[in-house]
């Protein structure tokens with residue numbers, strides 16, 4: 001049964017919308033997965049059945065990102081936020097460089113500072129987190145252990161449109177809100193991590209893509225669940241993993257392959273963002289984009305109306321019209337439309353029609 005009648009347009013920033021075919025398949029397999037008579041949540045993580053699911057999730061990510069053989073894909077818990085601590089606990093020796101283009105990068109710095117010196121080599125705070133450093137503008141510090149950055153700042157709506165080029169300095173990237181949304185040059189990264197609940201699956205599982213060279217830098221004597229090398233050696237099963245989350249990631253990867261993969265979805269994403277930004281830019285100043293045009297995110301489109309009261313009215317009227325999750329983050333206000341991979345292009349058209357109607361009534 002394909003039942004759309006109860007579904008709304010979900011612009012939530014995270015947990016975000018999942019592809020409907022994935023939800024339907026999970027529903028169909030809920031009581032008995034692969035004829036086992038059990039749900040995926042009820043089978044042993046050591047069973048052959050689950051090992052198959054785990055390896056499908058892993059190969060899904062590997063294939064979609066075209067990962068070189070010398071990278072591991074790990075499934076962890078604790079969210080992307082836990083990586084803010086786990087990264088410096090393992091890799092910060094002396095000092096590390098952090099590129100701060102938004103709220104999440106700022107949080108990552110706070111955790112890293114507990115482990116050593118942090119050089120904030122770019123700070124977008126002065127621009128209200130509306131900017132991204134120009135390609136080639138960054139100066140990396142001598143002796144830094146790594147450089148950390150956030151490829152898409154979910155709250156502020158700014159996104160890098162290039163991969164950092166650092167020479168030999170390892171790049172560690174929080175890609176929680178744009179992973180698998182466009183092709184990236186994975187070979188430039190030593191580690192990429194992402195909480196699943198934006199573009200990959202449900203909350204509660206975090207993927208870590210890490211190259212073998214960085215893995216070798218994990219200090220001896222590390223606590224076992226903080227030890228990427230130990231987790232890799234145990235195939236993400238150093239303890240019970242989030243079996244449900246990994247299963248859903250495997251289904252999302254299947255779905256994305258069916259859409260033509262990362263390259264194809266990137267084209268769709270670009271088009272969705274273009275339509276929405278055009279609605280902002282062509283509103284005679286009624287809607288104002290929050291980010292510099294050159295830094296605009298294709299995943300989280302942030303904008304404001306002429307008054308905070310109108311932001312609120314806009315979001316609540318949108319809700320009455322079946323569009324949910326448009327309120328900006330509680331710390332920044334405004335409006336934010338998150339249009340992840342699974343968000344349908346028609347939904348963006350519905351929003352832009354509503355925007356022009358709302359502007360006409362409130363100018």
Ligand SMILES: *Cc1c(COP(=O)(O)O)cnc(C)c1O
Pocket residue numbers: 014078079080081082104150152153154174175176177195196198
């Ligand atoms: C959502 C988000 C986080 C936090 O993720 P949790 O899984 O809640 O810890 C961190 N970084 C970015 C870029 C995010 O979008």
